[in-house]
Amino acid sequence: MTSPNNSKPLSQQAALVQKSLAKRYASERRFKAYGLASVLFGLCALLVLFVEIFGGGLSGFKTTQVALTLELDSDVLEVYDATNPDEILAGNYTGVIRNALKERFPDATGRKEKRALYSMISVGATYDLRDQLAADPDLLDTSIDVWVLADDDIDTYYKSLSSVPYAERMSDKQQQWVQDLIDKQEIRTIFNTRFFTSGDSSEPEMAGIRGAIMGSLLTMMVTLLLSFPVGVAAAIYLEEYAPKNRLTDFVEVNINNLAAVPSIIFGLLGLAIFINLFEMPRSIPLVGGIVLTLMTLPTIIISSRAAVKAVPPSIREAALGIGASKMQMILHHVLPLAMPGMLTGAIIGMAQALGETAPLLMIGMVAFIMDVPGAITDPATVMPVQIFLWSDSPERAFVEKTSAAIMVLLMFLMFMNAMAVLLRKRLERRW
DSSP: OBOTTOSSBHHHHHHHHHHHHHHHHHHHHHHHHHHHHHHHHHHHHHHHHHHHHHHHHGGGGEEEEEEEEEEOOHHHHTOSOTTOHHHHHTOOHHHHHHHHHHHHOTTOOHHHHHHHHHTTBOTHHHHHHHHHHHHOGGGTTSEEEEEEEBOHHHHHHHHTTTSSOOOTTOOHHHHHHHHHHHHTTOEEEEEOTHHHHSOOOSSGGGOOSHHHHHHHHHHHHHHHHHHHHHHHHHHHIIIIIOOSSHHHHHHHHHHHHHTTSOHHHHHHHHIIIIIIISOOOSSOHHHHHHHHHHHHHHHHHHHHHHHHHTSOHHHHHHHHHTTOOHHHHIIIIIHHHHHHHHHHHHHHHHHHHHTOOHHHHHTTTTSOOOSOOOSTTSOOOOHHHHHHHHHTOSOTTHHHHHHHHHHHHHHHHHHHHHHHHHHHHHHOOOO
16 A cells, blocks of 8 residues: 555555664764763862862861970070060970980981981971960979971971872981880871961961951952942843944943953953052052952842843833833842842852962062951952962972962862852842
8 A cells, every 4th residue: 555645565664664764763873872972071070189188188178297295494485484475486495305306306406407307397296385385484494295386398208108108208316216106006096277377388287277267258258248239230231221323232242252352351451450560569469459359340230130131021011101200120120130140240259269370470469478367458368379389399398389379279169159049049030
């Protein structure tokens, strides 16, 4: 039997249709497999990244200490009145720690071995001892058992004993001393609170990220206070007030183009205008915040305009119909309904600004800053720049510090993105 419009039998036509369907279904299965493979590849790459960062950074949250018995002799310390801040500040704490090391390891003979012995303890131990004596003056002329901060080479070597020891910078004698400390349980690793409570330092075991965190918070505060109001106001003007002509079309095109401009261009702009022209100080959160504001504004304007457009026209018509002015309609009806989208765009823009390094390098925020900033006009650095400085350091111990700082920065970024999603879910309305 044949079809009236086709000379082929119906059975052959059905076979052709089945063959075509089978080919189409096979193509769909391949396309689905390609998509699934792409997702799995992305997840694997992300997993490798996290394993690499977390594997190298977890040890950065720990520090090594050595147990010593210190004789706080006033003659050695040259401190005779522990209540006198000047004497406390000028005390010979290095001599006390060195005497304790010589007593603990009497086999250290000769200038070279003694120098190697003294280098096992960090210079930060002298500051800790000074603070301890200042807090309790009764310790003067007594003997105390304390855990003192180990040098970065000892710290790295001890923490790597479970895998491949990093012994390149350790002499055989130092390795014997470390093994003796291990055998007598006089060396340990504890959580490194100094990493979160101190600023940067040239000594890896004393370096912390508090200064960089405060610098980032101050810079982000300036960025938010400048970019969000200006971005929202610009979006409302362009959507609700601006006439549709060539000028507004030109402005809209340039806003979209600015969102794709490399961030280093904004750094060059800040260097030329705020530092060279207006002679503002380098490496301060105020200038950094202004530069990041210029970079973030296009993202906030675009997202805010999209949020304003998403408000149904019936809301505007209803508000105007009951006698509201255009400004009242915008402030009381359109803006509250568009605010979830605006906040989401602002938070995502701030998260992008938090991870930027190039524009801040151009305005001098790459300086070595030890102090923790307290105001937007104090010299400061930020988290991405701090990570860049540590990654470029020749000290091996800064490798784990770099990974640990990256972990902290990732936590901030994930928190900010989670806040954006949460705000959108809680505040958005459906029509």
